[in-house]
Amino acid sequence: MRLFNKVAIVGTGLIGGSLAQAIKNKRLCSQVMGVSRHRKNLIWAKRHGIIDLACADIRGIKDADLVILATPVETIVKLAPQISKIVRKDCVVTDVGSTKVEIVKKLNKLFKHYVGSHPIAGSEKRGIRNSNPCLFAGSLCLLTPTKDTDPVSLRSIRKMWEALGAKVVLVSPQSHDEILSVVSHLPHIVSFALMNSVPQSYFKFSTPSLKELTRIAGSDIEVWKDIVFSNRKNILKTLVHFQKCLDQLKSALKYNDVVGLTRFLKESKSKRLSLR
């Protein structure tokens, strides 16, 4: 199913590289161009057939009919004005940023055919060398249209993600950022803090549970710095709520409240069992 002619992916890291492979595998366009400052990565990607065309100059995207911005959040916001001067007027533009309010506000103004995307997929491993054409199969992809979104572009972008195997759900940019602050940003924050709270001298006693809960503390710092700052208001709220839950547990321990603690553990276990 060909949805586009020439797709340009700006930012060829884990997500950009995986998208390039997936789009090529599903034959959703005739050509995939990778755009990046990292020439070595581009050469590697082209040699491995991940992209058809490699371009280190952003102006190379001028005849694309779909541009996907797959850089860290801050870079999406910074590059967008420049990109808006290069692309064709009918070019569909999407991004894969992990926060949406700021990006959608800005890109809606710059592009007539912009649709915000956020595939809930990834890895703590970064870079195109870890990219995987099946990354989106079976995953969730949130699209964040507003009243300004062109319905035809929304339909094409939806079709693209569905063709890659994702389950698409539409939410407002505001809801997106609230929800993500809980289901994604909080687990990462917790993981970073947990890792920092463990003294290095205890590492030789490391347990499977510690390793599991801190795996994502090894995530890319550039990516996470941007996510955390661009959604800081929601994250702060979410953190306050999480700390209240911890305080509940703490006071049950402090006052030897077996009933209260048991209730807390039971609620947690039963919620976990219903989480798919």
Add this chain to the structure above:
Amino acid sequence: MRLFNKVAIVGTGLIGGSLAQAIKNKRLCSQVMGVSRHRKNLIWAKRHGIIDLACADIRGIKDADLVILATPVETIVKLAPQISKIVRKDCVVTDVGSTKVEIVKKLNKLFKHYVGSHPIAGSEKRGIRNSNPCLFAGSLCLLTPTKDTDPVSLRSIRKMWEALGAKVVLVSPQSHDEILSVVSHLPHIVSFALMNSVPQSYFKFSTPSLKELTRIAGSDIEVWKDIVFSNRKNILKTLVHFQKCLDQLKSALKYNDVVGLTRFLKESKSKRLSLR
């Protein structure tokens, strides 16, 4: 290598069942007896060759030369006085409890040949039907001898765990409980609290990171209630320290402190990369 003649395992859940299988596989004794109130489990275990003998009456352990207590922590403490009246005087006794100060204090008084063990292995899945003879291979096993511990019994118990593939480390019961409050009890507490802080209405947006960080919130409640209360003083200290780490992050967000946050993330990532 036969280390014992008759081994009685009191409590045939995940750990007890895995121990029974592992000890039989390695031929460390001539007979493994499973002792449990749950007759159905005993019959199932015997039929599947996990134990040689099934016994629902604790008095059946009277001629064992090794007794392993593999029940939740509180039950170990409660059963020990009764068991001390049944076993032979030269019987070696160990337990697999996840906290050690209280258990070691009590069992040292009751048994001449007691050695505290804690295999750092497990699963959020409970019960003998999830038991696995390879559970201890490559895992860490902490032994907690004191000045009262009989060195010959310590040597046999050490040999047993090493034969099952575990790496044995000796620590005092006090150090054990301090260390475990950080490397095991804290991750579990964090996981329970994280799960409870996520509203059920967000479950349809569940992410891989949320699922990963809350997997152990599905752990056995009886087991964890006992662990948490028997080590509550250390856990409270650990929680205070963890909350300080969270507060650091929170204030970096609140005051838009990019440098502080980046430093925090970098430290966390570099620690995670050195955690084996």
